[in-house]
């Protein structure tokens with residue numbers, strides 16, 4: 481039999497559990513991707529960030545942060561055109577990927593497997609390796625073609641998590657809405673946090 485004993489080091493296992501790929505595409509809601517990066521930094525999660533060209537435009541349009549300041553929040557950043565980056569291969573262990581915000585264009589590419597950038601290729605890798613893929617798809621309303629692609633993605637194992645605000649927390653600021661959603665995304669990825677408020681039941685009971 482070729483080869484020797486296979487040894488799984490603790491280091492490799494730990495890295496697999498703590499390494500998250502984050503994609504920021506050109507849908508509205510750049511602040512959500514930024515907040516996720518900030519949260520991961522605080523929680524000690526290694527992040528690999530890819531921002532699409534349109535994502536850079538929405539960051540400039542919607543936030544007070546420069547693209548380079550956003551990139552500085554990540555442990556590693558990759559150019560969207562760098563299809564040779566580590567996260568383009570299934571042999572590079574990660575816990576999965578969150579695309580937030582996720583545009584219809586990126587979502588559609590991921591649904592078909594015809595990926596033209598590192599962002600969509602890295603998402604495709606998560607699907608083929610059966611890793612968690614969370615897509616915070618932001619568009620409204622959806623047409624039937626969008627809904628068919630979303631169904632296809634859900635059937636392939638992706639979690640479709642549109643950034644829909646939770647009103648039961650009575651948010652007073654945009655940051656509260658952003659935090660609630662960010663905490664929810666982290667929980668979906670299996671990362672416990674106290675950024676999102678938990679629902680503890682109706683006040684005064686049912």
Ligand SMILES: Cc1cc2nc3c(=O)[nH]c(=O)nc-3n(C[C@H](O)[C@H](O)[C@H](O)COP(=O)(O)O)c2cc1C
Nearest residue numbers: 505506507508532534535541583584585586618619
């Ligand atoms: C300010 C701004 C807001 C946008 N908002 C959305 C959106 O909410 N959802 C969406 O699917 N596309 C939105 N778009 C269009 C996408 O950016 C465009 O389809 C782009 O080609 C997406 O490319 P990407 O998936 O590579 O990021 C927006 C564009 C701009 C400039």
